[in-house]
Amino acid sequence: MADIQVLVKELVNKYGTKREALIPILQGVVASERYLSSEAMIEIAKELDISAAEVYGTATFYSFLETVPRGKYVIRICRTIVCEMNGKKDVLKILEEILKIKVGETTMDKKFSLLETNCIGWCHQGPAMLINDEVYSQLTSDKVREIIQDYIRNK
Amino acid sequence: MAEKTLKKVDIIFAEYLVSPYKILEETIKRPKNEIIQEILDSGLRGRGGAGFPTGLKWKFGASAKAEPKYIVCNADEGEPGTFKDREILTKVPRKVFLGMGICAFVTGATKGILYLRAEYNYLIPSLNNELQIFHEKAKLLGLDFNITIFSGSGAYVCGEETALIESMEGKRGEPRNKPPFPVQSGYLGKPTIVNNVETFVSASMVCRIGAVEYKKLGTEDQSGSKLFSISGDTHKAGVYELELGMKVSEFVEEFGDGDTKAVQIGGVAGVCVPRKNFEATIIGQGSSSGGSTMVFNSTRSMYNVLHNYLEFFQEESCGQCTPCRVGCQQLLKGIEAIKAGTKPAEYLNQLMKLTETMKLTAKCGLGQSVGNSFNSIVTNFREEMIY
Numbered sequence: 001m002a003d004i005q006v007l008v009k010e011l012v013n014k015y016g017t018k019r020e021a022l023i024p025i026l027q028g029v030v031a032s033e034r035y036l037s038s039e040a041m042i043e044i045a046k047e048l049d050i051s052a053a054e055v056y057g058t059a060t061f062y063s064f065l066e067t068v069p070r071g072k073y074v075i076r077i078c079r080t081i082v083c084e085m086n087g088k089k090d091v092l093k094i095l096e097e098i099l100k101i102k103v104g105e106t107t108m109d110k111k112f113s114l115l116e117t118n119c120i121g122w123c124h125q126g127p128a129m130l131i132n133d134e135v136y137s138q139l140t141s142d143k144v145r146e147i148i149q150d151y152i153r154n155k
Numbered sequence: 156m157a158e159k160t161l162k163k164v165d166i167i168f169a170e171y172l173v174s175p176y177k178i179l180e181e182t183i184k185r186p187k188n189e190i191i192q193e194i195l196d197s198g199l200r201g202r203g204g205a206g207f208p209t210g211l212k213w214k215f216g217a218s219a220k221a222e223p224k225y226i227v228c229n230a231d232e233g234e235p236g237t238f239k240d241r242e243i244l245t246k247v248p249r250k251v252f253l254g255m256g257i258c259a260f261v262t263g264a265t266k267g268i269l270y271l272r273a274e275y276n277y278l279i280p281s282l283n284n285e286l287q288i289f290h291e292k293a294k295l296l297g298l299d300f301n302i303t304i305f306s307g308s309g310a311y312v313c314g315e316e317t318a319l320i321e322s323m324e325g326k327r328g329e330p331r332n333k334p335p336f337p338v339q340s341g342y343l344g345k346p347t348i349v350n351n352v353e354t355f356v357s358a359s360m361v362c363r364i365g366a367v368e369y370k371k372l373g374t375e376d377q378s379g380s381k382l383f384s385i386s387g388d389t390h391k392a393g394v395y396e397l398e399l400g401m402k403v404s405e406f407v408e409e410f411g412d413g414d415t416k417a418v419q420i421g422g423v424a425g426v427c428v429p430r431k432n433f434e435a436t437i438i439g440q441g442s443s444s445g446g447s448t449m450v451f452n453s454t455r456s457m458y459n460v461l462h463n464y465l466e467f468f469q470e471e472s473c474g475q476c477t478p479c480r481v482g483c484q485q486l487l488k489g490i491e492a493i494k495a496g497t498k499p500a501e502y503l504n505q506l507m508k509l510t511e512t513m514k515l516t517a518k519c520g521l522g523q524s525v526g527n528s529f530n531s532i533v534t535n536f537r538e539e540m541i542y
Contacts, residue, residue, distance in 0.1 A: 020343070022325030023308060061327040061473070062308035064273040080235045081423070081463045082386045082449060118311060118467055120274040121238040123449070124385065124392035133276040 007032055008043040017048050022058060026065050034074075035066040063117065071106045073151055076117035076130045083119075083126035091127045091139045092116075098148050112151070162398040164372060164380040166364075167356055168246055173363065175253040176292045182362045183298060187261045191217060194358055196366035198378035203229055203314070203351030204421065204445035205520065209358055212348060215338040216262035219346035224264035226255050226300075227342065227349040231272045231319060233311040234422035235467065236447035239382035240352040242394045244271075244278055247356065252289045252302065254355025257362055259300040262348055267302035270319055273309045311471035315519050316349040317341075318473065329475040330519035351445075353382055374400030377439060381446055387419075388412050388452035404433040406448065414452040417535070422447035423464040424524040427457075429535040457536035458494060461529065465490065468525050479522025482513040486529060490540060500541045503533055 011028040015021035022044070029040050036059050045052040059065045066074075077083075077092055096102055099112050106113040122128035125137035136147055182190065195210030216224065228251060232240040243251060255267050271278065286302055293300055310328045313319045317331035320342050341347025350358075357379060361369045370378045377399035386392045389410045407415045419427045420436075421444035428436050438444065451460060465487040474480045489506045492498035510526030517523045533540055 019325040020323060058327055062310050064309035080467060081460060082236060084463055119233060119235040121232055121241050123236050123238060
């Protein structure tokens with residue numbers, strides 16, 4: 001059995017084959033593979049006995065269910081109004097400079113992806129970003145440099 | 156000049172003077188009808204934004220016949236400028252589970268789900284620890300009620316209760332037609348009571364202090380206290396518990412930076428109040444707001460503000476109904492065209508008509524409320540849209 005089949009099987013054993021298990025299963029695949037490949041979605045569809053189009057339709061609805069390969073660390077910088085007012089553009093510029101990628105891209109070594117996201121609930125300490133599940137707020141150019149350097153060196 | 160100043164309250168985040176489990180124990184000794192009546196008498200309205208009377212929702216939930224019943228705590232806090240639910244779940248999660256427990260008792264629900272937005276995933280380990288304690292206590296009290304956490308996956312529209320239910324059922328988060336309402340037919344077709352995080356905390360406060368005491372806070376129209384998430388051009392950004400019924404002018408006096416030009420109330424789905432209306436506007440009057448208050452000073456371009464809002468709406472519209480899907484795109488394109496000079500200024504009037512159509516025809520609150528911020532900004536800052 002291919003790796004993805006093993007993974008999907010494991011997740012199905014954990015969450016079941018009912019439709020309400022779909023999102024936890026999709027989340028489980030993203031957590032392990034960093035994205036949902038066509039193979040993964042087809043496999044899930046088979047296990048849940050629904051069409052692959054249903055799986056794809058659900059997956060593409062949600063911004064945290066990636067359907068293109070992403071890096072080990074997904075950086076999501078908040079682009080909503082208060083973060084925007086508090087200097088999000090400068091922070092984004094620094095991120096693009098350090099990582100040498102644009103928004104939507106992944107670094108060559110597959111370590112980082114850079115994305116924009118809508119309000120993450122840290123408006124009082126904007127600009128803010130998420131790196132996977134971790135929150136970083138009150139960002140400045142220097143602070144962003146430090147955070148990313150730390151990820152490059154230590155993670 | 157009225158003497159009234161902003162009244163800060165400290166109930167929601169107050170230390171646990173009485174253990175929440177003690178309150179749960181005391182409360183579930185009372186007759187169920189009496190508890191529902193207490194919540195009804197308190198005048199408590201949902202704190203998520205829509206403002207439906209909480210007591211009424213619980214009453215419908217209690218009288219629903221099918222089993223099992225579900226209690227859902229909506230922690231899909233996505234309204235821009237809102238972060239109070241995150242603070243509650245970080246600081247006083249026990250009060251949330253207390254409220255859910257009381258709701259389960261009065262409605263006869265046996266299953267609880269905390270729908271947590273993906274952006275708050277880092278809270279899951281600490282919440283699971285709290286839930287373990289809750290389940291032990293509930294068992295001791297003979298309350299058959301189990302809460303699990305469902306993690307969202309990033310979609311603003313899932314804050315709408317029927318979209319949230321669709322999402323829990325493993326589908327695209329597209330709002331359902333109402334009726335039937337979730338209290339009749341919700342998650343998996345079963346009666347489902349969906350309340351905001353803060354609503355559960357406030358309901359538990361009503362049970363602790365009683366409706367009479369609770370009603371002493373706020374005004375006749377809006378009782379109690381409410382958490383406000385304050386951000387933007389202010390030196391005091393953060394979460395504050397304030398009595399309801401305050402004027403925008405009082406708010407600006409306290410939280411503005413001395414140069415406040417406009418205040419956005421209720422997030423991007425709410426209205427933008429310009430300086431000339433500060434004195435005449437009471438925050439949340441006529442409707443409830445989720446407590447998002449964003450302050451803009453005179454250095455801000457209201458065109459840029461509106462542009463940012465519309466980009467948000469365009470992206471977050473679920474795409475199910477045409478008025479919202481196409482409307483949000485056209486509004487954004489429209490203001491860009493006016494700014495670029497490829498459409499005349501009068502085109503703004505047509506765009507405002509479009510928001511009226513959206514209000515009448517969009518399926519859910521997302522599309523219906525785009526016009527709130529659009530019209531209030533375009534009407535009050537028209538020249539900024541054009542030049």
